Amino acid sequence: MADGLTDEEVLLRTFAEDLHEHLSNTCELPPDYAESFEVARKLRELVRVVRTTEGDPIPMILTCPSCGERHIDEGAFASKRHHTHACQACGMVWRPAVVATVGVRFLPGFKNGGTE
Numbered sequence: 001m002a003d004g005l006t007d008e009e010v011l012l013r014t015f016a017e018d019l020h021e022h023l024s025n026t027c028e029l030p031p032d033y034a035e036s037f038e039v040a041r042k043l044r045e046l047v048r049v050v051r052t053t054e055g056d057p058i059p060m061i062l063t064c065p066s067c068g069e070r071h072i073d074e075g076a077f078a079s080k081r082h083h084t085h086a087c088q089a090c091g092m093v094w095r096p097a098v099v100a101t102v103g104v105r106f107l108p109g110f111k112n113g114g115t116e
Helices: 007-025 033-052
Strands: 058-060 101-103
Touching: 007 033
Parallel strands: 058 101
Antiparallel strands: none
């Protein structure tokens, strides 16, 4: 979040600033204004749906974007809903998705590259 704003608010503020800048240079709406507004509306709805979705975190094979080390959530973090992960090798902190995730050794239904 920038300046205490949600991702949705930042997206809408950016859209409004871009539109204002365009209108200050010309008195005409940009030709793709309606399409851009529709995309912004759909993104806002998607963010709302993702934020209100409850349930178990999504199991993912996570790799640190900085050092490439595998990240596996263990203990309480193996089932706790969380978005932010910290690499135990280099300290990099990142968010692999906008939904709750959990770093797993194997994806459900697979083990050692084969099915269970």
